[in-house]
Amino acid sequence: MKKVVGLLVFAVMALLPSYAQYRVTFVSNGVLYGLNTDDEVWVISQYPNGHETVHHVYSGDVVIADSVVNPYEFYGKNRPVIGLKVSKYDFSGVTSLTLPNTIRTVEGIEGCAIETIDLPASLTEVPNLSGCPNLKELILPPTIRKVGVCLNDCPSLTHVHLGAGVYQVDRHAFDGSDALESVTVDEANTALTIVDNVLYDKSMTYLDFCFPWNKEKVIDIPSTVAYIDSEAFRNCEGVEEITIRGDINALGSGVFRDCVNLRKVSLPESLTAISPYTFLGCCNLEEVNIPSSVGSISVCAFENCASLTRLELPDRLTEILARAFLGCENLDVDIPQSVQSIGWSAFANCKKLSKVVLPESIEEIGDSTFYNCSGLLELTVKGKISSVGEYAFAYCSSMKELNLENFVGDIERYAFAGWNLDSLEIPESISRYQSSALSLYDSLTVAKIEDTNKTLDADNGKLFFGCNNLRSLYVGRPTSSGGFIELPALTDLTFGSFAYDVSDMALSECGNLKTITCMSTTPPEAQTITFSETTLSDGVLRVPASAEEAYRNTSPWSAFEVIETFPDVVPAELTFNGTDSVEMRPSTYLSLSVAVYPEQASFSRLTWESSNEEVATVNEDGMVRANKEGETDITVSTSDGALSATCHVSVRYVDAVEGVSTEQIVFYPNPVSDLLHIEGAVPEATVTLYDMTGRLVLSARAYEGVVTLDMSGVKQGVYLCRVHDKTYKIVKQ
Numbered sequence: 001m002k003k004v005v006g007l008l009v010f011a012v013m014a015l016l017p018s019y020a021q022y023r024v025t026f027v028s029n030g031v032l033y034g035l036n037t038d039d040e041v042w043v044i045s046q047y048p049n050g051h052e053t054v055h056h057v058y059s060g061d062v063v064i065a066d067s068v069v070n071p072y073e074f075y076g077k078n079r080p081v082i083g084l085k086v087s088k089y090d091f092s093g094v095t096s097l098t099l100p101n102t103i104r105t106v107e108g109i110e111g112c113a114i115e116t117i118d119l120p121a122s123l124t125e126v127p128n129l130s131g132c133p134n135l136k137e138l139i140l141p142p143t144i145r146k147v148g149v150c151l152n153d154c155p156s157l158t159h160v161h162l163g164a165g166v167y168q169v170d171r172h173a174f175d176g177s178d179a180l181e182s183v184t185v186d187e188a189n190t191a192l193t194i195v196d197n198v199l200y201d202k203s204m205t206y207l208d209f210c211f212p213w214n215k216e217k218v219i220d221i222p223s224t225v226a227y228i229d230s231e232a233f234r235n236c237e238g239v240e241e242i243t244i245r246g247d248i249n250a251l252g253s254g255v256f257r258d259c260v261n262l263r264k265v266s267l268p269e270s271l272t273a274i275s276p277y278t279f280l281g282c283c284n285l286e287e288v289n290i291p292s293s294v295g296s297i298s299v300c301a302f303e304n305c306a307s308l309t310r311l312e313l314p315d316r317l318t319e320i321l322a323r324a325f326l327g328c329e330n331l332d333v334d335i336p337q338s339v340q341s342i343g344w345s346a347f348a349n350c351k352k353l354s355k356v357v358l359p360e361s362i363e364e365i366g367d368s369t370f371y372n373c374s375g376l377l378e379l380t381v382k383g384k385i386s387s388v389g390e391y392a393f394a395y396c397s398s399m400k401e402l403n404l405e406n407f408v409g410d411i412e413r414y415a416f417a418g419w420n421l422d423s424l425e426i427p428e429s430i431s432r433y434q435s436s437a438l439s440l441y442d443s444l445t446v447a448k449i450e451d452t453n454k455t456l457d458a459d460n461g462k463l464f465f466g467c468n469n470l471r472s473l474y475v476g477r478p479t480s481s482g483g484f485i486e487l488p489a490l491t492d493l494t495f496g497s498f499a500y501d502v503s504d505m506a507l508s509e510c511g512n513l514k515t516i517t518c519m520s521t522t523p524p525e526a527q528t529i530t531f532s533e534t535t536l537s538d539g540v541l542r543v544p545a546s547a548e549e550a551y552r553n554t555s556p557w558s559a560f561e562v563i564e565t566f567p568d569v570v571p572a573e574l575t576f577n578g579t580d581s582v583e584m585r586p587s588t589y590l591s592l593s594v595a596v597y598p599e600q601a602s603f604s605r606l607t608w609e610s611s612n613e614e615v616a617t618v619n620e621d622g623m624v625r626a627n628k629e630g631e632t633d634i635t636v637s638t639s640d641g642a643l644s645a646t647c648h649v650s651v652r653y654v655d656a657v658e659g660v661s662t663e664q665i666v667f668y669p670n671p672v673s674d675l676l677h678i679e680g681a682v683p684e685a686t687v688t689l690y691d692m693t694g695r696l697v698l699s700a701r702a703y704e705g706v707v708t709l710d711m712s713g714v715k716q717g718v719y720l721c722r723v724h725d726k727t728y729k730i731v732k733q
Contacts, residue, residue, distance in 0.1 A: 022047065028068050032056035033081070035070055042083045045090035045108070058086070059093030066100035088112070095134070115156075119144065126150045132157075140166060142186070152176045159184070167191035169199060171209040171231065180213050200225070210236045221245060228252055233259055244268050251275045253298075256282055263307075267291055274301045276321075283307060290314055297324045299343065306330060309352070320346050322366070335359070337382075342369055344389060351375050358382060364727075365392045367412070374398060381406040387729050388415045388437075404430060410729060411437040412718075417466075428452035428477065428577055428593060439465040445489075451476035451496045452577065453606060453622050454593040462486075475499050476599070478621075488512065494519065497596065497603050501525040508532040516560075517542040519569065522604040522639075523554040530556060537561055544568045544602040571601035574636065574643040581648045584616070584626040587706065588666045588679045592622040592647055594636050604639035611635070616649050626651040665723055671731035674712040681705045681723050688722045689714075689730065 022034035025047045034044040043064055046055045064084065069076040083105040094112045101120040106127035115134045119126070121143045129135060130152040138151070140163040147169045151157060153176035162169065164186045174180055185194050193200050197214040198221075200207055207221060207228045215238045221228070223245040230252030233239060236259050243266040254277035256262055264287040265279075273296040279285055280303045290297075292314045302308065304327040311333045322343030325331060329351045335342075337359040344366030347353060353373045358365075360383035367389035370376065376396040386409035393399075395418035402421055408429040417440040424438065426449045433456065444467045449456060455478040456463075463479070464470055469489050476496030490510045495502060497520040506529075507513060513535045518524060521544050531539075541560040543551045548565050551557040577593040584590055596603060608618045615630035624634060629652045637644040665680040678687055681702035689698040689709060697714060700707045702723075709721075711732055719730045 024070060024072060026071055027056070028071075029063070029065065030058075031062065031064060033068055035079070039079060040083070041068055041079045041081045042085055043081060045086035055087070055090050057090050057093070059095075061096040061098075062094050063098040064100055064103070066102045083107075084109070129154065137161075139163075142188070146170075147173050149173055149175075155179055158182075162186060162189065162192065164188035164190075169208070171234075174211065174213070178213065180211075183211060207232055209233070210239065212236055214238050217241065219243070223247070228255055230254055231257055233257075233262075235259070237261055240264070242266070251278060253277050254280065258282070260284060263287065265289075269293060272296075274298060276300060278302075279305050290317075292316065295319070297321065299323055300326070302331075303327055319343075322346060323348075325350055337361075342366070344368055345371065348372060354378070356380070358385070363387075365389055367391060368394070370396060372396075379403075384408045386410070388412060390414060391417070394418055413437050414439060417441075423447065425450060426456070428454060428595060430456065432457040433463065436462070436465045438463060439467065441467045442469060444470050446470075446472045448474040449476050449479070451498050451599055452593050452595055453477070453498050454577075454591060455480055455621065474600075475502075475505075480504070486510075491515065493517070494600075495524055496520070496600060499524055500605055502530060503527050505530060507535070510535070514539045515542065516540070517566075518551070518557075519544065519600050519602050520604065521547040521550070521568070521602050523547070523551050523557050526556050528556045528559070531559075540564055542566055546602075568602040569598065569600055571596045571598075571603050571638060571643055573597040574606075574638065574645045576636075576645055576647050580646065581650070583650045583652065584624070585653060585680050585705065586626050586628050586651055588626050589668060590624045590626070590649075590666075592618070592624060592634060592636075594622065594645060596638075596643070607637050607639060609635045609637075610649075615651050624649060629653065665726075665728070667721070667728060667730065671733040672711055673733055674710065676709040676711050676721075676730060678702065678707050678709065678721070678723065679705065681707065685724060690720045690722065691717070 022036050025034045032044050034042045046053050064081055067078040067080045069078055080102040081100060082102055084103060086108040088108050088111050091109055091112050095114055097114050097117055099120045101122050103120050104122055110128045111131040113134050114132060115136055119141055121141045124143060124145045126144055126147050128150045132154050134156055135154045136156050137159045139161040142164040144163050145165050145167060147166060149170050149172050151174050156179060157177045158179055158181045160183045162185045183194060185192050191202055193202050196216045196219055198210045204222060204224045205226045207225050209229060209232045212235045214236050217240045219239055219242045221244045225246040228251050231254040234254055234257045239259055240261050241264045246268060247270045248268050249270055249272050253275045256279050257277050258281040260283055262282045263284055267289055269291045271291045272293050274294060276298040277300045280300045282305050284307050285305045286307050290313055294314050295316050296319045299321045300323045302325050303323050306329045308328050309330045313333060313336050315336050315338055317336050317338055319341045320339060322345060324346045326345050326348045329349060331350050332352050332354055335357060339359055340361040345368040348368045348371040351374045354375055355378045357380045362383055364387040365385060368391045370393045371391045372395045374397045377398050385407045388411045390412040392415045394414050397418055397420055399419045402416055402419060402424055405427050410432045413436050415437050419441060421441050421444050423446040424444055428450050447470055457480045470487050471489050472492040473490060474494045477498045478500055487510050490513050492515045493513060494517040502524045503526055508529055511534060536559045541557060541563045543565055545565040546568050551563060574596050577595055608620060608622055610616055610618050610632050612632035615628060615632040616624050616626045618624045618634050632649050634647045634649055635644055668677050683705045685702045687700050687702050687707050688696060691697055698709050700709060714732050716732050719732060721728045721730045
């Protein structure tokens with residue numbers, strides 16, 4: 001007897017897996033069962049035997065018993081079979097499956113060959129039946145509560161009946177089951193109802209989603225519906241027209257996304273915003289009303305609606321977010337004067353957009369906002385634009401005139417590239433341009449940088465890059481790193497009296513440069529390599545008559561073989577641009593800008609003076625530094641003292657109760673290499689720095705309104721600094 005017992009123990013031990021999931025496995029009526037450490041019985045399809053895995057392959061009709069006895073127990077008892085967990089590869093040949101009412105979990109039967117299956121009342125969720133090629137119909141028992149992503153890619157499935165207990169259906173439950181003709185709901189179900197193949201809650205106040213295989217061309221959403229879920233109609237290719245009658249304030253995001261045959265939508269007048277991705281990819285959408293109550297059109301709302309030709313935007317609209325109308329190739333639309341912000345790429349590739357009027361409230365134009373609007377004929381700017389992003393207006397190839405008078409800040413690279421311009425003027429309001437910001441104008445022949453003392457700063461690029469037909473150029477102000485390299489057609493170049501230093505202008509490659517005119521009575525600083533040998537020997541230098549001797553005695557101007565003179569243009573007026581009175585905070589900086597009239601007047605370098613240097617000082621370029629509270633006058637004069645102008649500067653701390661004007665916030669240096677100093681913020685205000693993806697990079701508190709951000713460890717690029725609910729662009733070099 002002891003020997004027999006020993007053999008049985010050995011046999012059981014031999015069947016034990018190398019892991020503790022099942023303490024014993026055995027086969028009964030063609031089914032492999034596993035008994036776990038909790039004495040629960042599961043249907044399985046494989047078990048380990050030493051270093052190998054033994055597979056039990058199922059095929060044909062499989063009947064699972066409701067209970068089994070462990071044959072290795074002397075006094076075995078019937079244990080209920082509570083779960084089925086098999087490998088789908090071992091179960092793929094099963095054509096019929098009978099499950100007992102004891103089963104609570106079913107896993108691994110996806111892709112099997114069954115045609116029908118009766119789900120036991122013990123289940124609360126539908127097992128994964130995705131990829132079952134022969135499954136034709138599924139009727140759910142009343143105990144099923146949820147239908148998850150479980151019936152994908154069942155090519156023979158034509159009907160599903162939802163039982164009385166179902167309260168949740170995943171919108172992707174039937175993806176790829178293209179033969180599906182109907183989904184019905186049991187009359188006893190108190191949670192859901194289906195009308196025109198659209199799933200609602202029972203009271204029809206909540207629209208869950210439309211089944212993608214819906215063949216209904218026209219859908220009328222009843223007035224009882226108060227909310228439509230996100231992506232409710234996504235990929236419903238059969239739907240052509242939708243009317244929403246309910247009192248709905250907002251739609252879920254992407255409600256009609258990728259409805260490629262949708263042509264007409266009637267939105268309710270109660271709607272206050274167009275949600276993200278609402279009509280993204282509705283390439284055949286032709287008609288949609290924007291209710292007068294709408295104040296916001298969100299990201300990608302109409303992206304790639306290529307058939308949309310006209311859209312009336314409401315007067316209450318305040319924001320058009322990123323990519324809102326990107327790729328609407330045939331759309332022509334008027335921007336309401338109520339709009340306060342337009343996001344990046346909002347109108348990119350709107351090739352039929354013919355007229356853009358930017359309201360006074362618009363201060364910044366983001367990257368690629370009007371990129372490739374090739375049909376644009378007219379651009380009107382009513383306010384002051386402080387920043388123009390990369391490619392903002394690039395390749396608006398029908399534009400023949402660019403008026404930059406209202407652009408008062410930075411212009412990023414290729415912002416206006418590809419316009420069909422003959423001439424271009426850069427006003428004194430432009431303070432900085434990014435690499436190749438005003439470039440790629442094959443048609444440009446004449447360009448002028450207007451006179452002012454304010455330096456035109458360049459970031460890693462050459463002004464007028466790619467303007468291969470530019471013949472005449474006037475440079476009326478100082479430039480930094482702004483070489484005009486490779487302008488093969490340039491023949492005439494004029495330096496205004498404010499162009500004190502032209503050393504960085506690499507003009508040696510401008511082989512056709514024949515005439516250089518200098519308006520200043522003091523020769524600008526230059527290098528011997530500034531001009532080519534051909535220009536020095538064959539070209540003509542024109543200078544004011546009163547300054548001829550100075551040029552003949554100053555290198556490299558003295559190297560010109562031909563120097564001609566013209567009568568001095570006597571300056572008649574000297575004025576500050578913008579205002580003759582400013583306010584500053586202590587320890588802040590301000591660059592004052594002046595102009596001399598008439599333009600192209602001849603004078604020497606201006607002189608600057610502060611009446612009270614304890615309050616504020618000023619350098620030779622008009623940069624004012626506020627030192628302490630008080631009053632002072634900044635006076636600028638021509639060298640002979642014949643003309644002067646005065647700007648009154650008031651230096652004081654601003655009470656936080658009064659608020660702080662955004663013009664008082666100073667960032668320096670910008671571009672920045674390591675430490676960025678920010679002055680003029682409200683005391684204790686939080687200052688945050690984000691990259692262009694919206695990720696927070698740095699954050700600090702502005703104690704006493706001053707803060708320094710250490711950007712030495714930040715990568716090169718463009719960043720957004722948030723102060724006082726305003727956003728400023730910072731360049732890390």
